[in-house]
Amino acid sequence: xxxxxxxxxxxxxxxxxxxxxxxxxxxxxxxxxxxxxxxxxxxxxxxxxxxxxxxxxxxxxxxxxxxxxxxxxxxxxxxxxxxxxxxxxxxxxxxxxxxxxxxxxxxxxxxxxxxxxxxxxxxxxxxxxxxxxxxxxxxxxxxxxxxxxxxxxxxxxxxxxxxxxxxxxxxxxxxxxxxxxxxxxxxxxxxxxxxxxxxxxxxxxxxxxxxxxxxxxxxxxxxxxxxxxxxxxxxxxxxxxxxxxxxxxxxxxxxxxxxxxxxxxxxxxxxxxxxxxxxxxxxxxxxxxxxxxxxxxxxxxxxxxxxxxxxxxxxxxxxxxxxxxxxxxxxxxxxxxxxxxxxxxxxxxxxxxxxxxxxxxxxxxxxxxxxxxxxxxxxxxxxxxxxxxxxxxxxxxxxxxxxxxxxxx
Amino acid sequence: xxxxxxxxxxxxxxxxxxxxxxxxxxxxxxxxxxxxxxxxxxxxxxxxxxxxxxxxxxxxxxxxxxxxxxxxxxxxxxxxxxxxxxxxxxxxxxxxxxxxxxxxxxxxxxxxxxxxxxxxxxxxxxxxxxxxxxxxxxxxxxxxxxxxxxxxxxxxxxxxxxxxxxxxxxxxxxxxxxxxxxxxxxxxxxxxxxxxxxxxxxxxxxxxxxxxxxxxxxxxxxxxxxxxxxxxxxxxxxxxxxxxxxxxxxxxxxxxxxxxxxxxxxxxxxxxxxxxxxxxxxxxxxxxxxxxxxxxxxxxxxxxxxxxxxxxxxxxxxxxxxxxxxxxx
Numbered sequence: 085x086x087x088x089x090x091x092x093x094x095x096x097x098x099x100x101x102x103x104x105x106x107x108x109x110x111x112x113x114x115x116x117x118x119x120x121x122x123x124x125x126x127x128x129x130x131x132x133x134x135x136x137x138x139x140x141x142x143x144x145x146x147x148x149x150x151x152x153x154x155x156x157x158x159x160x161x162x163x164x165x166x167x168x169x170x171x172x173x174x175x176x177x178x179x180x181x182x183x184x185x186x187x188x189x190x191x192x193x194x195x196x197x198x199x200x201x202x203x204x205x206x207x208x209x210x211x212x213x214x215x216x217x218x219x220x221x222x223x224x225x226x227x228x229x230x231x232x233x234x235x236x237x238x239x240x241x242x243x244x245x246x247x248x249x250x251x252x253x254x255x256x257x258x259x260x261x262x263x264x265x266x267x268x269x270x271x272x273x274x275x276x277x278x279x280x281x282x283x284x285x286x287x288x289x290x291x292x293x294x295x296x297x298x299x300x301x302x303x304x305x306x307x308x309x310x311x312x313x314x315x316x317x318x319x320x321x322x323x324x325x326x327x328x329x330x331x332x333x334x335x336x337x338x339x340x341x342x343x344x345x346x347x348x349x350x351x352x353x354x355x356x357x358x359x360x361x362x363x364x365x366x367x368x369x370x371x372x373x374x375x376x377x378x379x380x381x382x383x384x385x386x387x388x389x390x391x392x393x394x395x396x397x398x399x400x401x402x403x404x405x406x407x408x409x410x411x412x413x414x415x416x417x418x419x420x421x422x423x424x425x426x427x428x429x430x431x432x433x434x435x436x437x438x439x440x441x442x443x444x445x446x447x448x449x450x451x452x453x454x455x456x457x458x459x460x461x462x463x464x465x466x467x468x469x470x471x472x473x474x475x476x477x478x479x480x481x482x483x484x485x486x487x488x489x490x491x492x493x
Numbered sequence: 494x495x496x497x498x499x500x501x502x503x504x505x506x507x508x509x510x511x512x513x514x515x516x517x518x519x520x521x522x523x524x525x526x527x528x529x530x531x532x533x534x535x536x537x538x539x540x541x542x543x544x545x546x547x548x549x550x551x552x553x554x555x556x557x558x559x560x561x562x563x564x565x566x567x568x569x570x571x572x573x574x575x576x577x578x579x580x581x582x583x584x585x586x587x588x589x590x591x592x593x594x595x596x597x598x599x600x601x602x603x604x605x606x607x608x609x610x611x612x613x614x615x616x617x618x619x620x621x622x623x624x625x626x627x628x629x630x631x632x633x634x635x636x637x638x639x640x641x642x643x644x645x646x647x648x649x650x651x652x653x654x655x656x657x658x659x660x661x662x663x664x665x666x667x668x669x670x671x672x673x674x675x676x677x678x679x680x681x682x683x684x685x686x687x688x689x690x691x692x693x694x695x696x697x698x699x700x701x702x703x704x705x706x707x708x709x710x711x712x713x714x715x716x717x718x719x720x721x722x723x724x725x726x727x728x729x730x731x732x733x734x735x736x737x738x739x740x741x742x743x744x745x746x747x748x749x750x751x752x753x754x755x756x757x758x759x760x761x762x763x764x765x766x767x768x769x770x771x772x773x774x775x776x777x778x779x780x781x782x783x784x785x786x787x788x789x790x791x792x793x794x795x796x797x798x799x800x801x802x803x804x805x806x807x808x809x810x811x812x813x814x815x816x817x818x819x820x821x822x
Binding site: 093094097100101105109289290293294295296297298299300301302303304467468 | 560563564565566567582585588590592594595596597598599600609610612613614615618654667
């Protein structure tokens with residue numbers, strides 16, 4: 085009886101054993117405090133992300149004055165560009181308003197097709213600035229300066245700018261969603277990174293205890309692999325519950341000082357659910373890959389040697405997904421969505437930015453398919469390459485590197 | 494990997510030529526590793542309820558053969574049928590396996606380890622643990638049921654693993670070098686346990702490089718050397734490959750009666766040793782009496798399994814077997 089139900093039963097037997105062995109070990113406390121260290125790495129990665137962010141977020145002011153005034157304002161911006169600290173926002177002509185014609189700046193700010201951060205209207209003598217409060221504070225002087233320069237080459241008087249505040253803008257929402265996407269990716273990366281080492285060395289215990297052959301004779305090898313993955317997933321959920329509670333308490337205690345997070349495009353109830361599902365998939369994909377690689381290792385030393393390229397691979401996947409985030413709709417984003425191990429990162433970022441839900445169903449199925457493929461392939465490889473000789477004396481110098489050496493002969 | 498499937502008549506349990514129901518039947522099993530042929534066309538038929546030994550030196554292909562029979566690895570060629578199934582993993586719940594390299598999780602308690610092994614074979618964990626305590630009690634280890642494996646002696650841990658192999662009451666028990674690492678006392682216990690299993694209808698197949706174990710325990714054996722099986726069948730049949738040996742003691746040391754002794758005769762001390770002639774012992778006795786040899790004693794001994802092994806597998810294999818025994822000691 086090796087049907088799905090039997091394999092699941094076997095996987096759960098293994099998962100239960102591994103879960104109990106890890107969670108009730110004395111060293112589990114180190115696993116729980118472990119995130120303190122990667123948080124530093126996360127902070128560094130966040131800085132890199134912030135630089136990417138600056139490129140993604142190019143604030144744009146839309147002009148809705150008369151055609152002539154628009155032209156002058158653009159010329160004035162060109163003249164000042166590069167002379168002011170921090171640079172100038174982009175400026176585009178939204179509309180050429182006829183004299184006396186009122187332009188609906190609020191609508192322009194909520195128009196997803198234009199994506200401007202603020203709208204400057206009125207005349208050069210009496211400009212108006214429609215923007216969110218923080219942007220209005222930031223740019224009111226700039227607009228006055230530009231209007232003065234647009235009026236005269238050597239301005240002596242600067243016009244007052246009439247400010248009209250709006251609650252938000254499409255650009256601000258989009259920026260917030262990018263932050264949300266990036267934050268989610270960093271969190272996903274940290275959580276999966278924590279588990280990689282554990283998964284990598286998982287089968288070494290069985291080899292060291294010499295129980296692997298008993299397991300291989302009693303249950304299907306892919307059930308053994310799945311059981312080990314389930315166990316580590318369950319261990320990580322314990323960790324997440326502990327860390328989540330700690331972070332939740334910090335948030336509750338200091339909510340006044342924490343910045344509010346932009347609502348993701350798919351909405352709040354769904355986003356954390358998708359986040360959990362993509363975490364599970366990212367972990368299962370990475371875990372099955374690393375379990376297959378780690379399964380080839382015969383000793384802890386080999387596992388240690390393997391952990392460097394494995395960590396590098398994880399970082400590459402993370403940076404690739406972060407890079408793809410800056411190029412929505414491009415082939416890079418599609419590649420990151422399709423490539424199985426980067427797919428959870430890319431799709432979680434997409435959930436923060438795009439409201440459609442059905443692509444996530446497809447993506448989760450696609451990722452689950454690859455989990456099964458990798459687990460089966462890993463189990464086959466393990467059976468064919470590891471369980472191949474008799475007593476240890478024939479295998480003592482074996483392991484993954486010995487296999488490479490043999491190939492090289 | 495190509496598996497050459499031979500003709501296989503019907504589903505269900507296999508039956509040999511004499512109508513005996515077989516627990517295991519394997520034909521032409523081949524396994525190659527990196528160009529090295531570890532097992533080369535092995536045929537094995539294990540009747541239900543039998544104690545079957547696979548006898549051969551280290552590196553002969555015993556473990557690889559057992560692993561193929563268990564489905565841990567697949568053969569490159571040949572077929573196998575275990576408890577009526579061509580995929581042994583499908584009947585994993587009915588098989589107990591003790592590998593040569595023993596191993597348990599060191600942090601587990603003895604009864605938990607047995608419960609875990611039972612759970613692997615489909616017994617609910619709670620029931621497996623209950624049976625674990627029971628078995629430990631039965632085998633005099635009840636006092637150590639709550640002791641962690643890492644706190645046990647090697648022999649105790651080995652017993653715990655053996656009990657874990659039997660906890661789910663399997664129909665077929667496969668033991669790879671079960672006697673290695675055991676002291677004489679525990680070897681005796683294990684022999685009794687194997688006999689009890691067979692008496693209860695369980696089929697036991699074990700590998701060994703110690704002829705004495707095979708000779709004492711087995712109904713049938715397969716002699717394996719260099720990945721090939723030159724003999725498989727009843728132990729008596731293996732012995733019958735050699736003519737019985739005659740040991741004769743005479744009062745007279747010489748006389749015309751000596752002409753009646755076969756050509757292979759050798760004289761050691763007071764005894765004459767030779768192979769029993771095809772014509773039997775009666776013509777020889779008549780010649781000795783008529784020649785006044787003065788017969789003091791005469792015994793006819795069947796060939797031992799060691800001699801049979803030498804005759805069947807060759808001198809080189811026999812030497813390797815002796816070396817394996819030496820290593821084990």
